[in-house]
Structure formats: C-alpha cells, structure tokens
Amino acid sequence: MDIYxxxxxxxxxxxxxxxxxxxxVQLQRYCNHNKENNTVYYLTLNGSDASSESKGKLVLxxxxxxxxxxxxxxxxxxxxxxxxxxxxxxxxxxxxxxxxLKKLTNQLSDVMEKEMxxxxxxxxxxxxxxSNAISDVELExxxxxxxxxxxxxxxxxxxxxxxxxxxxxxxxxxxxxxxNDKWPKNIxxxxxGQSKMPWQKSxxxxxxxxxxxxxxxxxxxxxxxxxxQSGFRESNIWPYNRDILYFDDVSERSKLFNASQREELIEFxxxxxxxxxxxxxxxxxxxx
Numbered sequence: 001m002d003i004y005x006x007x008x009x010x011x012x013x014x015x016x017x018x019x020x021x022x023x024x025v026q027l028q029r030y031c032n033h034n035k036e037n038n039t040v041y042y043l044t045l046n047g048s049d050a051s052s053e054s055k056g057k058l059v060l061x062x063x064x065x066x067x068x069x070x071x072x073x074x075x076x077x078x079x080x081x082x083x084x085x086x087x088x089x090x091x092x093x094x095x096x097x098x099x100x101l102k103k104l105t106n107q108l109s110d111v112m113e114k115e116m117x118x119x120x121x122x123x124x125x126x127x128x129x130x131s132n133a134i135s136d137v138e139l140e141x142x143x144x145x146x147x148x149x150x151x152x153x154x155x156x157x158x159x160x161x162x163x164x165x166x167x168x169x170x171x172x173x174x175x176x177x178x179x180n181d182k183w184p185k186n187i188x189x190x191x192x193g194q195s196k197m198p199w200q201k202s203x204x205x206x207x208x209x210x211x212x213x214x215x216x217x218x219x220x221x222x223x224x225x226x227x228x229q230s231g232f233r234e235s236n237i238w239p240y241n242r243d244i245l246y247f248d249d250v251s252e253r254s255k256l257f258n259a260s261q262r263e264e265l266i267e268f269x270x271x272x273x274x275x276x277x278x279x280x281x282x283x284x285x286x287x288x
Contacts, residue, residue: 001030002043002261010037014067016261017044018104018251022054023268031063040064045105047071070105074098104251135199141256142198142247143169145266149191150176152270157277169197178277182285186212189276191244191269200248204272205232205241206280215239221283228279244272 003014013030027050030040040063042050047068049060058064067073077098084091099116102108120127143165150165153176157163160181166174172195179188191204208218218239222228232240245265246252255261 002264006034010034010039012039012041014041014043015050017042017050018069019246019249020252022051024053025056026050026054027058027064028054028056031058041067043067043069043073045069068105069101070107074101074105074107077101100251138198138253138256139170145256145262146176146191146197148266149269149273152266153178153273156270156274160281161277169193172196175202176273178273180277180281180284182281184213184284184287187218187284187287189273189280191273193247197245198247199253201243202245202247203238203241204244204269204276206239206276206284207237207241208239210236217287218284221286222280225279225283227275244269 001013002016003012005012005014011034013033015027015030027040027042031038042064044066045068047066047070049055049066050058050064055064060066077094081091081094081098084094099108146165146169150163153161153163162179162181164177166177168174173192175190175192175197177188177190179185187206187208189205190207191202192207193202194200206218206222208215222240228240232242234240255265
C-alpha cells in the first residue's frame with residue numbers, strides 16, 4: 001500500500017499509480033481490508049480508472065474512488081500554498097511540487113518554464129553540482145535495488161539456479177542474469193536496462209542469441225504455454241521479452257527513494273522473475 005491512514009478504527013487506502021502497471025487483484029485486496037470502515041482511492045496522473053485485472057468486479061464510485069494529480073492534488077496543493085505564506089521553506093517546497101505535477105500532467109506554462117531556466121542560468125555551477133550528485137545517487141540506489149532483488153531470488157530458488165547482478169549499471173545492457181544448470185548454456189532469463197537501467201526503461205524475458213541458439217526448438221518448447229502467448233516481443237537476441245521498469249521517467253525513478261514504494265517495486269520485479277523461472281524451467285530443460 002502506497003499511503004495508509006488510520007485512526008485504528010477507520011482507514012483510508014491510497015494506491016498511487018504513475019507509469020506503472022496494475023498488479024493482479026490489487027484493488028480487490030485493498031477493498032477487502034477493514035471492509036466496514038475502509039475507503040480506497042486510486043490515484044493517477046489524470047484520474048484514469050483501474051484495470052479489470054486489478055479491480056475485478058469492483059464498481060468505481062461505489063467500492064472505490066478515483067483521484068487525479070491533474071485536478072484533485074494540484075487544487076489541494078494550491079490551497080495549501082495560500083496557507084503556507086508565513087513559512088518560506090514549506091511554501092517553496094509546495095510550489096516546486098506543483099511545478100513538477102503540472103509538468104507530468106502537461107500543464108506547465110511557458111512562464112514557469114522560463115522561470116526555471118532563469119534560476120538555472122543564475123545559479124549554473126550550483127545546478128550542475130546538484131545534477132551530477134543526483135546521477136551518482138541514482139546509480140548507487142539502483143544498484144542496491146538490483147542487489148536486493150537478487151538476494152530475494154536466491155532465497156526462493158533452489159541450487160539449480162544461478163542468479164547474478166552486473167557490477168556496473170552505468171554501462172549499457174546490464175542488469176540481472178538468471179541461468180539454470182539443466183538448460184543449454186546459451187539460454188537464460190535476464191532483466192536488462194535499455195540501455196542504462198538507472199535512467200532508461202528495462203525489459204525482462206528469455207535471452208538466447210539466434211547466432212548461438214537454434215530458435216525453432218526453443219519456440220516450440222515455450223510457445224505453447226499460455227504465459228508466452230501475449231505481451232511478449234521477439235528480437236534476434238530475445239525470443240521473448242517485455243517491459244518491466246520505467247526509470248526513464250523521473251516520477252517512476254523517484255520510487256527508489258520512497259521506502260514503501262521501493263519495497264513494492266522490489267517485490268513486483270521479484271515475482272515477475274520467479275514467474276518466468278517457474279514457467280520456463282521444465283520446458284527449457286528438454287532442450288539439448
């Protein structure tokens with residue numbers, strides 16, 4: 001749960017969705033919590049509804065409610081801004097948050113853009129120092145994120161599996177490699193940045209270069225399984241791959257610095273990788 005508010009009797013659950021896919025029966029699980037005294041909100045950039053995968057048979061405005069950053073949150077923040085006139089640090093923090101949200105919801109005016117450019121020009125050296133520090137921290141935090149996923153995978157997979165994280169995520173096409181000693185050596189599961197994980201999106205799937213692995217038997221072994229029949233793409237390197245992380249977007253990347261969102265993201269990626277390991281293990285073991 002992204003935001004949970006309670007007075008020990010009543011509760012409010014807020015699911016915060018920005019550039020991330022819904023999880024299976026996610027809203028249903030939240031609505032089943034404290035059923036008689038709980039209110040569930042689905043918060044998105046533009047007030048979009050939850051997917052059928054998440055909400056099941058729940059009814060909008062009856063079982064749960066939608067909120068948007070574009071209207072509800074920005075309106076609330078602008079009201080807060082008026083109340084914070086006597087506190088300069090709080091006032092400017094709220095103002096910068098409003099600017100960020102207006103940018104994410106395509107409402108940032110030319111005047112605001114010019115104001116931001118003016119500030120950078122007047123404080124260029126300081127802005128550059130901060131920019132460099134941000135990149136270093138993002139790289140370090142993404143590495144810790146990946147290492148934690150690896151640690152959890154190792155605790156749940158048996159000794160037939162080998163799980164390894166690349167050391168330098170500032171390089172292109174790095175991430176997590178998962179192999180199985182029952183499989184041909186040039187076939188593995190991978191989570192990989194496209195191209196640099198800390199700042200671009202990432203994909204995962206089965207990696208088996210056409211130059212090293214005969215594709216037809218592999219496709220025959222996996223293609224009949226319902227799991228691989230939708231949502232996956234194919235390339236010369238990847239017989240099956242799909243998107244999983246969107247760190248090319250700053251709002252998605254910022255989840256690495258929020259404890260609850262980071263934990264949810266780690267569990268989400270771990271479960272996706274465990275799922276593909278489970279589905280692939282036996283079929284790929286039949287290949288020579």
